[in-house]
Amino acid sequence: MTHAGRTADYPGHTRGGDERLQRVYASTAGTGTAAHTAAPIRRVTTGTAAGLLSMHRSTLRVAAFWLRAWGQIYVNPTALDIDLGRLAPALFRVVVIHDFQHEDCNPVLDECRAAVFLARRVDVRWEEAESHPLECRTIALLGYVDNAARTILPP
Amino acid sequence: MIANCPARAFDVIEITNEMPINRLGGVGSVIDGLIQGFHALRLNVLWFVLDHHYSTTESAQLLATYPNLAIGAPADLQRLHAPVAHLHTYNHDPRLLDCLRGKQVVLTVHSLLQCEAESNGVDLGAAVARQEAMIRGCDHVVLVSEAEQRHYRRLGYTALNDRVSVIHNGLACRTVASAERPPRRRLGFCGRLVPRKRPEYVQMILKESGFEDYTSLIAGRGFSPYSRQLLEDPELRRRVRYLGWCGGARLEAFYHAIDVLAIPSVYEPFGMVALEAMARGVPVLCTRTDGLVEILADAAVYADDGGYTSFRDAMWRWRDMDAHACRAMATAARARYERLFTATSMAGRYRALFDALASPGPHAGAGRPTARRRPNTAHPRTTRQESR
Numbered sequence: 001m002t003h004a005g006r007t008a009d010y011p012g013h014t015r016g017g018d019e020r021l022q023r024v025y026a027s028t029a030g031t032g033t034a035a036h037t038a039a040p041i042r043r044v045t046t047g048t049a050a051g052l053l054s055m056h057r058s059t060l061r062v063a064a065f066w067l068r069a070w071g072q073i074y075v076n077p078t079a080l081d082i083d084l085g086r087l088a089p090a091l092f093r094v095v096v097i098h099d100f101q102h103e104d105c106n107p108v109l110d111e112c113r114a115a116v117f118l119a120r121r122v123d124v125r126w127e128e129a130e131s132h133p134l135e136c137r138t139i140a141l142l143g144y145v146d147n148a149a150r151t152i153l154p155p
Numbered sequence: 156m157i158a159n160c161p162a163r164a165f166d167v168i169e170i171t172n173e174m175p176i177n178r179l180g181g182v183g184s185v186i187d188g189l190i191q192g193f194h195a196l197r198l199n200v201l202w203f204v205l206d207h208h209y210s211t212t213e214s215a216q217l218l219a220t221y222p223n224l225a226i227g228a229p230a231d232l233q234r235l236h237a238p239v240a241h242l243h244t245y246n247h248d249p250r251l252l253d254c255l256r257g258k259q260v261v262l263t264v265h266s267l268l269q270c271e272a273e274s275n276g277v278d279l280g281a282a283v284a285r286q287e288a289m290i291r292g293c294d295h296v297v298l299v300s301e302a303e304q305r306h307y308r309r310l311g312y313t314a315l316n317d318r319v320s321v322i323h324n325g326l327a328c329r330t331v332a333s334a335e336r337p338p339r340r341r342l343g344f345c346g347r348l349v350p351r352k353r354p355e356y357v358q359m360i361l362k363e364s365g366f367e368d369y370t371s372l373i374a375g376r377g378f379s380p381y382s383r384q385l386l387e388d389p390e391l392r393r394r395v396r397y398l399g400w401c402g403g404a405r406l407e408a409f410y411h412a413i414d415v416l417a418i419p420s421v422y423e424p425f426g427m428v429a430l431e432a433m434a435r436g437v438p439v440l441c442t443r444t445d446g447l448v449e450i451l452a453d454a455a456v457y458a459d460d461g462g463y464t465s466f467r468d469a470m471w472r473w474r475d476m477d478a479h480a481c482r483a484m485a486t487a488a489r490a491r492y493e494r495l496f497t498a499t500s501m502a503g504r505y506r507a508l509f510d511a512l513a514s515p516g517p518h519a520g521a522g523r524p525t526a527r528r529r530p531n532t533a534h535p536r537t538t539r540q541e542s543r
Contacts, residue, residue, distance in 0.1 A: 070392055100376045103177045105403035112399055130380045137378040
């Protein structure tokens with residue numbers, strides 16, 4: 001359920017992911033029905049989104065959510081499971097992003113397709129989703145994941 | 156190869172990396188038009204998808220949705236028969252041409268990557284070289300506007316391949332244009348959020364006098380640090396809504412929600428979004444450049460150049476138009492779409508080209524070597540310098 005984004009938004013650019021998976025872009029788009037549809041979608045704001053993360057062994061789960069921000073609603077319709085075993089043993093920042101990569105056919109213009117980006121700290125700064133070829137906009141911080149200790153830290 | 160039909164012989168094989176589901180860009184819309192148009196003309200077409208980005212679920216959806224569809228690798232094409240193979244992609248390895256021996260190969264260049272590089276200020280060197288090799292190696296090149304053909308000549312590409320036709324794109328629009336569009340005070344932008352399309356203009360205009368009660372809807376992909384920087388202004392953040400990459404019902408909702416579509420591009424080989432707006436009766440304001448002028452003729456409000464000042468002046472002119480004049484302009488644009496740019500008219504032009512290439516007449520053979528030229532991946536800088 002996790003995959004890396006495209007390299008650039010110009011025609012002719014070759015696609016490819018991050019080989020070492022130092023960052024992750026996770027979305028339910030294009031995957032069909034996901035396995036975790038039973039749980040209700042949680043309605044949150046940017047201030048209350050932190051409780052969406054949970055850890056199950058080596059899997060980080062981001063609950064399905066409906067997040068209101070900036071006059072729009074960002075929807076992740078099913079839970080996302082991210083295999084932390086594929087990531088470097090480092091600290092990651094977990095952010096909700098507006099997914100610009102997949103075609104959205106929802107006629108309700110106030111609702112937007114959400115995805116999740118795990119950023120690493122490089123020198124003194126956190127990676128920014130917009131700076132990577134993911135075609136997305138940062139919406140809200142969900143928290144941090146220490147992948148060495150396998151723990152979730154609050155924002 | 157996975158295919159949903161048993162046949163191995165067709166009138167034409169359409170080779171693409173993008174279908175109308177989860178499109179990458181405008182090519183998916185052109186393919187949608189060709190599917191409708193060729194169906195209307197009863198052409199026996201195989202849609203061959205390769206080098207694609209589709210998930211397993213989406214691939215299954217493609218196979219269930221579109222008859223005569225195959226998903227495979229270049230070598231699979233050697234087992235398929237058709238007098239003509241028609242290429243649409245940006246990503247093909249020129250060695251693909253080796254798998255198309257015995258077929259006339261038509262390459263539609265949906266945009267010249269050298270022009271993309273120049274207008275966006277980016278280095279697309281490898282992709283440009285790949286496109287040039289494909290141009291050199293195919294039998295016939297199709298460009299999507301006369302303006303694009305001028306760029307083709309300027310770049311010295313006639314030395315690569317001088318067998319060139321211009322075929323304008325067409326659109327399969329299932330929406331009936333509404334005669335009355337109540338004002339909503341919303342401006343629209345639709346397209347990739349890249350520098351050459353100037354998506355920032357529909358945000359900047361909101362700060363101008365006369366637009367205080369307007370908002371902007373931006374449909375497109377490629378949100379960047381620059382876009383985020385623009386939205387640091389709290390007022391713009393409140394008045395600009397990014398909708399993401401819109402397709403299907405969302406695209407319809409977008410066109411229904413806006414008063415005018417702004418296309419401030421500095422380079423636009425054709426301008427599918429202009430055609431989408433024309434077909435739906437949405438007024439268009441755009442730069443007087445390239446394919447946009449060919450599509451819209453007099454049925455648009457034009458900015459004289461790609462600068463913001465010209466765009467702002469054009470926006471003021473649009474705002475000052477009375478409702479009747481604006482509606483008349485949109486009606487004229489819709490009529491122009493119906494007359495010249497439908498899916499069927501595009502398909503008809505392609506069929507005429509395919510027929511000419513497949514038949515051993517003077518058009519097909521004139522000046523063409525008996526064996527296809529081998530693709531040469533060398534960048535034709537020398538050619539360009541010579542042409543100057």
